[in-house]
Amino acid sequence: MYAVILRGGSRLSMGVLLLTFLLYAGGLASPLIPIDRLPQYWGLKAAEYLRRAELPSGWGWVRLVGFGDYLNYVGIVMLASLSVLCLLAIFPLLLRRKDTAFILIVLAEIAVLFLAASGLLVVGH
């Protein structure tokens, strides 16, 4: 089951990633940061880039998903969500097998991935 979800999910995510990028780079989806201004930002540290361009961190991108540049995040987030989806999918199977050690390991892994994805972990300055 893990392999099936991973295969389908990675193909779908790559398709979305490619499609949204073509819309963005092809000028069909207007970006929040004009593409010709990107060279002013891509040499900056990420925190400085967010500050200067007045962009949100964490999940703040969701409300900007209508812009071409943030539309690309959909495919990226799909790719980054696949592992946790697969682990959630096999969890009932582990429960049925009463595989206690692996139940705990999978639970801990899901917790780590959720914590990483939550945006609660912030880099201090």
Add this chain to the structure above:
Amino acid sequence: MTRPIGFGSCALSVLVWAPSAWGAEGAGSPPVAWWVWPSALFVVTFLLGIVAVVAGLGGGTVYVPIVSGFFPFHLDFVRGAGLLVALAGALAAGPDLLERRLADFRLALPVALVASAFAVVGALAGLALPTRLVQTGLGVIIIGIVVALLIARRSDFPRVTHADRLARALGISGAYHEPSLDADVAWTVHRTWRGLLLFVLIGLLAGMFGIGAGWANVAVLNLVMGAPLKVAVGTSIFLLSITDTSAAWVYLNQGAMLPMVAVPSVVGMMLGSRVGVRVLERARPRTVRWAIIVLLLFAGVRAFLKGLGV
């Protein structure tokens, strides 16, 4: 037969051109059009995708030092993209490896838990530390990888007389069909605690430098824990899909994932890898190995010097 050298030369030519173009931009010349760098990035990652497959290295390992050393993108964005490159490759290869039993779920999960937790710590530290320090560290790590490539020995079928207590408790063992022997090879692991401790370090490195660290996964799984080489390679790729996910989320949440850098890199690497698989059949491994060693050494020294401000 000379094809691998051709690819290596081509990649080097693009890289030699890259810093001079960057220098010209910085020296007050008219800035290059925005699309030049993403296009060059696509070409370079396509070539790196070919070379990485043929040399048996993960995409992230060659991507981060080379792109951070020769392109104008900040190291934060390069590391974010590097993780996505490694993640996309691992996710694409994962299903086949699992189905052929070359990636073992029971071996991967415990080490992935340790590596992914510490990859988060490494990513947070890497984004908080001064860029020059991380760049210098990256140079040291890459030069270390070059040394490891020169001296490392791998064992196809390491001798594991008995599984240790932890491996037995977790049921880490399996079997796969080995075509060269035309037989099923049963395997288990030992020194599991030592392996898990080493995955703390691997996770930190993967998160901090945005490299997949597959090279280190294989070494620990094969040489320390005693997994057969094919199982170690397959499991390493599969566990990258989990380790890099956790670190990638940190980079994404901290704004260090720029689509204009990440997407051409992922697509370039994926396409290059597909070509690389075909080239692999005709390539001379020894020539390719030396090409990648020279390329990595070049990139490692440049990252090191760039970090020192030289």
